[in-house]
C-alpha cells in the first residue's frame with residue numbers, strides 16, 4: 001500500500017484530463033501539518049508557470065478532473081495553488097485492515113524484481129575488523145534486507161581484501177611462527193592486530209626479512225604451493241574473526257557471500273588486454289594507464305587511473321574492473337550498490353567511467369557508489385582508543401553490551417539473569433547500530449555512548465522499549481493479537497495521525513531503497529513510536545468503560561504499531577524483545 005503512488009496516478013490522470021502534457025510532474029508530497037491535509041499535489045504551480053497561466057485556476061481545473069471518490073473526503077486549494085487532500089477515514093480503515101491481515105503489512109513487492117548486487121562490509125583480511133568497517137557492514141545489510149523484503153533478487157558480495165603485498169610479510173612471519181611451534185589458534189593468530197604489528201616490525205627492522213617477504217609475494221602470485229598453503233591458513237583465520245563479528249552484529253553475511261579480491265585473479269590479465277585492445281589503456285612510464293578527461297582537474301589535465309603497475313603487477317583498480325564485468329555481464333545485475341567510505345569516491349568514479357567505455361558494465365546496469373562519512377570520537381577526530389590506536393569492532397560491541405547491562409540493571413525487573421543478559425545483548429548491539437544508521441550516511445557523526453544507550457530520544461532502546469510497551473497491552477489483556485479482527489474506527493486526531501503514519505511504511509521503504517539510505521526508516525520508526533505514545537495517552541484502550549468496539553479498534557492499531565516496529569527494526573537488523 002503506497003498512498004503517495006496512488007495519488008500520483010490519480011493526479012496525473014486529472015492533469016492530463018485538464019489538458020496538461022503527460023510528463024507533467026504532479027509533485028505529490030506528504031503534508032507537513034494536519035491543516036494542510038494529509039497529502040498535497042503541488043504540481044499546478046510548476047505547470048502554470050510553463051503555460052504562463054494562473055496557477056489557482058489550473059489547480060481548480062485539476063480538482064475538477066480529480067477522481068478521489070473512495071480516497072479523499074475533501075480537496076481544497078490553498079495559497080498560490082497547492083491542492084490539499086484530506087483522506088477519508090473509511091479509506092484509512094480499509095487500508096489498515098488489509099495491513100493487519102497481511103504478514104508483510106500489505107507492503108507490495110516490487111512490480112518487477114531486480115537483480116541487485118550489493119558490495120558491503122568488505123574488510124581487508126590482513127588485520128582484524130575495526131570500527132571503520134561498522135558503517136559499510138550495517139548500512140549495506142539494512143539495504144539488503146529491505147531489498148529482499150520487497151522481492152528483489154539480491155546477491156551479497158563481501159569484496160574482502162585478501163590479496164596484495166602485505167600478505168608476503170604476513171605469511172613469511174606465519175611460517176616462522178609455525179617453525180617455532182607457536183600454537184596458531186590460541187596464540188599466534190588469536191589477535192591479528194598483534195600479529196600484523198609483529199610482522200611489520202620485522203619487515204622494517206629485521207635483516208633479510210623484507211626480502212623474504214617480497215619474495216613470498218612473487219611466489220604467492222606465481223601460484224607457489226607452499227606460499228599458497230600459508231596464505232590460505234592465514235585467510236581462513238581472518239575470515240573466522242569476521243564471521244564472529246557478523247554474528248554478534250546480527251548481520252546476514254555468511255561465508256557463501258565472500259567474493260574476495262583474489263577471486264578475480266584469473267581475469268585480470270584479460271581485463272588489461274581488453275583495455276589495451278580498445279585503446280582505453282595506454283602505456284605510460286612502463287605502467288598501463290587510463291587517462292580520463294571526464295575527471296580532468298581545473299587545469300584541464302586528465303585524471304590518471306593506473307590499471308597495471310610498471311612491473312606488471314595488478315592493482316585494487318584492476319580487480320574492481322573485473323568485478324564490474326562479473327557483476328554486470330555474468331550475473332546480469334540491474335543495480336550494483338557499493339558501500340564504501342567516501343574517501344574512495346574518486347576511485348569508483350574512475351572504475352565506472354573506464355568499465356563503461358570497455359563494455360565491462362552494460363548500459364542497463366546502474367552502478368551506484370554509496371559513500372559514507374566517518375565515525376568520530378568526542379574530540380571530532382576519527383574514533384580511536386585512548387592511546388590513539390584503532391578500536392577493534394569486536395571490542396566496541398562487547399563494551400556496548402556491558403554498558404547496556406549496567407543501564408538495564410538500574411531498572412526494576414523481575415526477569416531472570418539469563419533473560420536480562422539476552423536483553424542487554426539486543427540493546428547493546430541495537431544501540432550501536434541505530435545510532436549509526438539513523439544519521440544520513442554521507443555525514444560524519446560523533447560516537448557517544450550516553451546518547452545511543454538512552455531510553456529517551458531517537459535511539460534503539462527507546463524503540464525497543466516502545467515495542468515492549470505495546471506488547472504488554474496484549475500480555476495484560478490476554479487478547480491474542482493474531483486473531484484480532486476488527487474494523488478500525490478513526491475518530492480522534494491521535495488515531496488519525498497514527499493510522500496515517502502506519503500506512504506510510506511502503507513510501508519510506510521506497511525512498512530507502514532507491515537512495516540506499518536507512519536513516520529514513522530510522523526516522524520513520526521514531527516518529528511512529530512517538531505518535532503511539534501520544535495516542536496511548538489520549539486514547540484509552542483497556543481502561544474500564546471503554547466500549548468493546550472502540551477497544552478492539554484501538555487494539556488493532558496497537559497491534560499494527562507492534563508489527564510495524566518489529567518489521568522495521570528487523571530491516572535494520574535490530575532485534576526486539578517482549579519485555580525489558
Ligand code: ARG
Nearest residue numbers: 119122123124159160161340
Ligand atoms: N577492502 C576495501 C577497504 O577496506 C573495501 C572494498 C570495497 N569494495 C570494492 N569493490 N572495492 O577499503
